[in-house]
Amino acid sequence: MRCPAETELRIWASKPDSVISARLAEQGIEVLPIEEDLGQIERYVLSQRVAVERRTGSSFLDGIADKTLFTSAIDLGEGFEVSVLVVEGDNRSVPYRGFHPQAIRGALCSMLLVYGISVLATRDEDDSAALIAMMARQEQVGVPEISLVPKRKAIDLADMQRRVIEMLPGCGLTVARNLLQHFGSIERIVRAPEGELREARGVGPKTAAGIREVLHAQYDAVDTERDLEDAIAAAPALLFGHQVTLVARQHTIQISPAERDVIDLVFLDQDAHQLVLVELKRGALEAAHEAQLERYLAHAEQSPLLRGYIEHGAQLCGVLATVTPCDFRPAHTEQVSAQVIERDRAIQVLRQLRRKRLE
Numbered sequence: 369m370r371c372p373a374e375t376e377l378r379i380w381a382s383k384p385d386s387v388i389s390a391r392l393a394e395q396g397i398e399v400l401p402i403e404e405d406l407g408q409i410e411r412y413v414l415s416q417r418v419a420v421e422r423r424t425g426s427s428f429l430d431g432i433a434d435k436t437l438f439t440s441a442i443d444l445g446e447g448f449e450v451s452v453l454v455v456e457g458d459n460r461s462v463p464y465r466g467f468h469p470q471a472i473r474g475a476l477c478s479m480l481l482v483y484g485i486s487v488l489a490t491r492d493e494d495d496s497a498a499l500i501a502m503m504a505r506q507e508q509v510g511v512p513e514i515s516l517v518p519k520r521k522a523i524d525l526a527d528m529q530r531r532v533i534e535m536l537p538g539c540g541l542t543v544a545r546n547l548l549q550h551f552g553s554i555e556r557i558v559r560a561p562e563g564e565l566r567e568a569r570g571v572g573p574k575t576a577a578g579i580r581e582v583l584h585a586q587y588d589a590v591d592t593e594r595d596l597e598d599a600i601a602a603a604p605a606l607l608f609g610h611q612v613t614l615v616a617r618q619h620t621i622q623i624s625p626a627e628r629d630v631i632d633l634v635f636l637d638q639d640a641h642q643l644v645l646v647e648l649k650r651g652a653l654e655a656a657h658e659a660q661l662e663r664y665l666a667h668a669e670q671s672p673l674l675r676g677y678i679e680h681g682a683q684l685c686g687v688l689a690t691v692t693p694c695d696f697r698p699a700h701t702e703q704v705s706a707q708v709i710e711r712d713r714a715i716q717v718l719r720q721l722r723r724k725r726l727e
Contacts, residue, residue, distance in 0.1 A: 379397055382411040392501060397501060398627075414504045424454060429610065443483055453488070455488070456492065467693075505615045538575030546570050557579075590711055596714060597617065601617055602721055617634075619634050634674070643685075647661045647686065651690065658688060689708075693708055
């Protein structure tokens, strides 16, 4: 699991000594140089698929005049799946130097419509650095899941109760009102058998059955990496075909005062005399995940706990695991392996854990 702080982010810059690079480094982001000579182009590569080009109002106009804005746009489009042009500063305060305003608007429109490049405006250097850091965090660590259910502030308690019932199958505003008027509370609706639900106005057999199913069915899902971690920690057989010992969960390796890695799970395979670092993902495995795990393996000795096992002869290896079917194969198979865990088995373990908590 990647620690969500910027300290684990890496950005490649064509101008590693720029003000923006310095701002990024101040946030703990590792800024590495782009080997290719891009001239005066200020570019920040966030991953194999995402790159950002920054231009101030003045350099944006220069790019129109010397055509580098367009040649760079072609290069970005050919090299990256997602390309972003950040235009910094209030362009209205920049003298047009003979440019007709329509020419500037046309250049901005062509970035999107002709070259497929998104254009974002920022106020100043700090704003640009913050935006680039945010894009890097979302690209390299991930975006928190966003609920697709529109939310509005409830007017009162009755409005909040209606909204809860509206989420049930076949229950719009009218049926929700009818159910609440009939039963008097959400608790009574939850407890009502199917036959009683059908006594409410507007509730037919299909709606009643759907409501009962949603309210009483077992919740079966692996929603987060933490869920998967809980399941494997409780039942290592999900991941291993033989007995292993759990050494640590969410184990932190402090690489430097400002930089740390967090390993999801650490197991000791006593038969093979191996220390196994486990990195969990809920989605499909990718090469970036392998690189992340290799980083953990490379810095393992900086953990006093792990170093103790290594000094006693334990060998290091890593496992990438997910519940999402994929055919990912690690490039360095001698140290890293990949495994898809059966979702149903993980759910069964989560059910058992839930039962124990409730008991």
